[in-house]
Amino acid sequence: MFMYQLFKKTKKRSGITLVEIMVGSAILAFIGGIVGHWFFMQRQYQRRIFEISDGQQSIRQTSWAMMQELRTARSVLFPRLNPDNSIHSDSKVVFKSFSGDVICYYYNASQREIRRCKIPNGPGAPEFDPEPIAKDVSQIIFTASDDGNRLIDIFMEIKGSFGLESVYLMNE
Amino acid sequence: MDVENEMVDQEMYIVHISNKKGIAIVMVIGLVAIIVPVLYLLSRLGTSHVKLAVKYQENLQTETTAFSGSNAGISRLRGNLRGYQNLTNQLIGDESYNLNLRPTGKGFFQQDLYFLLSNSKIKSHHYAIMAEAEQFNPEPDPPVLVISRDYWNTIEPYEIDQIADVLSMQNDRGVDLLRLDETRDYEKNATPAQYSSEMQAKSDWLPEELVPDWPEIVDNLKSEKLSM
Amino acid sequence: MHETKEKFYELTAELLREDGVLPNRPTWIKLRQLVQAFEPELLQSGGWSDTHLLLLALLKTAERSPERVEFLSKVLASVTTKTPDEEFILLLKQLSTDDLAKSLFPCMYQADSRGSAAVYLAARAALHLAPEAFQYFLCARLWSQTDLINLSFLVRPNEIHNVCAMLEKAAETEQSAINKEAFSEFRYILFNQSSQQPLLPDIEPSTAPFAEQRQTSESVVPAQLNVKPVATLSQTRRTVTPALQQNAPHKPEQPDKAGLQFPPELVRLVETNRTVFLIIFGLTTLTLLASNFSGWLISDSAPVRSQAEATKIPSHWVDSSSRELITERDLAADKDYRMGELYLTRDKYSEALILFEDALATKPDHIQALYRVGYCRLNIKDFAGAKTSLEKALKIDPAFRHTNLLLARVAIGQNDNRLAEKHFRLELELTADPMIALEYANFLQNLNKEDEANDLISKFQALYPERVLVLSQKPEIKEEQEQQQ
């Protein structure tokens, strides 16, 4: 009958139906949504981790540099104890180095940097280090707490990480 | 008839599952392709960061251990232990230090003069301290008076029980001591007023953070100025 | 024209009330004469119900004529959009098989409810298909359970096995999983053919799922016609539905949840859109999980502790650099050990030994204390005691620094040269220390093994060019004697 001719032309059907595509794309869209959301949160998390990591690394480098010079220094010239013997803090420290020159570490608030300069204990103008010791410094506090001026406490905060150092001056 | 029913059930079940497998595979591949690279990147950050922190901790540990070693040297001298002394692998906590006391002669009051050397090594980190010590004679019993001065530090890998290394440490330290002599001579040759006015004159080149407190610093310098 | 129509309606109602075969019923002839007298405009005027149209087709057109097939196609196109009633089916049976096949079979292709209605009509009209055709029909579109049951009525009883065999063969070469499933399901139904009469598919306007049923009923069937069939439809629906449940194939009934009564509308809504609800449920679960989990990750805070808990001493601590566990017992042993080290700064071996043994009493496996006990006993010449504690230390950590060196010195003290050489070599393997090499070379020289000593010195001189490694002359020169610790 004519129906058979009609049926013979039916091609063999293979492939994915619309429902499967819809379900698949819905699920993938959802996965994309979750991963996108997760990526955004991880991006923030990552930025925070990088900040903490950078902060700690600059605290390490800064502390090591200052510590090596302060370790063999002769005496701390500034800050010193208050007249009433209470501790005194400042955002800079000035000390006489192993070879007698005056070294100063100071905090440049506008640039948020710690810089170093050497003032010859003798003729000659002060010399400034070309590069800062540390960048992006939120705060730095040098505290004198010893009447013999042979101990300086350093407290730093860089990008959410805290650095707590003290240096005892071995020389007199 | 039952067997055939079961066969048909079986087939229907298999056909049913194969559709789902396609979707599941796509999902898993998508997840893996996204997550794995991100994790790799971040785990590299984690480990490198931990390495840096541990390296710095070891560095600080060498310095503290060497410093304790020099204190142990001073204590030995106070205990009237005399002559050449070379202690190796002295444990303090988990770390070890070496201590070397080298007699360099007699002082004005017949006290023994020494080079006091202490060093510590943790993995690739070195720290060495060199100082001069004067050990006086017991009156009559120990502890004897010990004066130590001019502590000098370095992170070069010197072996303190090798004469060649000690000589090169001496030379490096000597360069700084030469400058020390210059500054001391400058202080001795100037009168207090002259010294403070010259130092005060430098405030023109100073950074503005330092200028307000510079007079107080000059006063402190003047109070510590060597006279003769 | 209006009276003729009214007369036609009355005669039709009267015809359907009579019994016996239609052509033999008395009213059939009256109707035939009335229809012959119809003006052509009356036919085109519209407003006829499907049953009346079918009756007109029967009366007006000749059998197997193209006009009848065409007329029938139009009638079937509209009938399949709603549930056909018994009178229509009764008239349908009067048509010849050819006319029906030509007009009805193409309708069975429709993927929506019209295809289902067409299959139902074919089954009620007791049509039959050749075995080869079923494979093509099953591939043509998606088949629901009811359609497959109705389609199974189109198989002649004696051809069931033949059809199953053909479908089985077709299933092997078939790629599409959906078609394979349709083949196997149809074979399953054929084998379990227990339903006595065809099942009415779901094509009622009010309950039909998704939009396609509403769309078809508004566009094709005029409002007033829709009213009359619904009345009859609901009766037929009620009569058929119980049959539907009764004849449902062996599929287990959905178990009624005892005690959990929800309003039927809600249940029906959820049931019909089950897939959507399940996917939404999956999505929300994973989203909540992801956000909470990531939230916890971001927070770096340790759990907030109460003041009392903060001052409580934990059972143990974890050392931040070596990752070992530290207990209070370890700290107590450590304290004694360190006091012993202080005595060693003044070379006071016996006092130090007492403290190291106190430390071992508190913590027997304190490796540094074991090493130091060996070191002190070596210096007070108690070689046997030194050996036992140094070997104990080696058992705990074979690579502990300088342990083999001290064991070598103990062996020298006990004049056991072979053991001394072994321990010297072990120590040199662990740490290539030039000073230990020099000591070992001097020892070899004392044993008159000159060449071995020189080989060792030259090897280490190459390793440490800047170091000066010179064997000490025999007997040892007093002035240069190094107090090795």
Next chain:
Amino acid sequence: MKKSGFSLLEIVIAISLAVTIFIPAMNMFSTAGQAVYKTRNFSFANSVARRISQRLMVMPFEDIEEVPLPGVALCDAPDGSFFGPFFNNTASSAGLRRITQVDMPEFYDYLERYNFRYSLSVSNVSFGDGDEIKSVGILITWNETDKAMMSRLYVYVPTL
């Protein structure tokens, strides 16, 4: 009537599969991040121990005494401790600032969250009158999410 689609069981299995893959993946991810936080605490504890070790050198020798565990908390530290008055930007004791919620909020929160505390384990040996040496074990303890951490630093302090 049989409908194509997912049964509830399949959905639950799919979700549990996804979750079992998801959580370890998140865990793997978190270890990198947590390592940075743990390292920050590790470095901070070491610097606290060093700060105490330097103070021991300027303290009177007899004042170096045992501070038993669990030790003294750094935040709200009493005046006699190593972290009493912390800084003072003024010229008199009126301006003394301590590690408190008011004076140093962020620093205080950080110390309190991890419960940083210090304690001293002192071994003292006397070789004669005025000839003593102490071996001081500086123990810094803090809490992390799952365990109690400790950092140890040993120094010798002789009578000079």
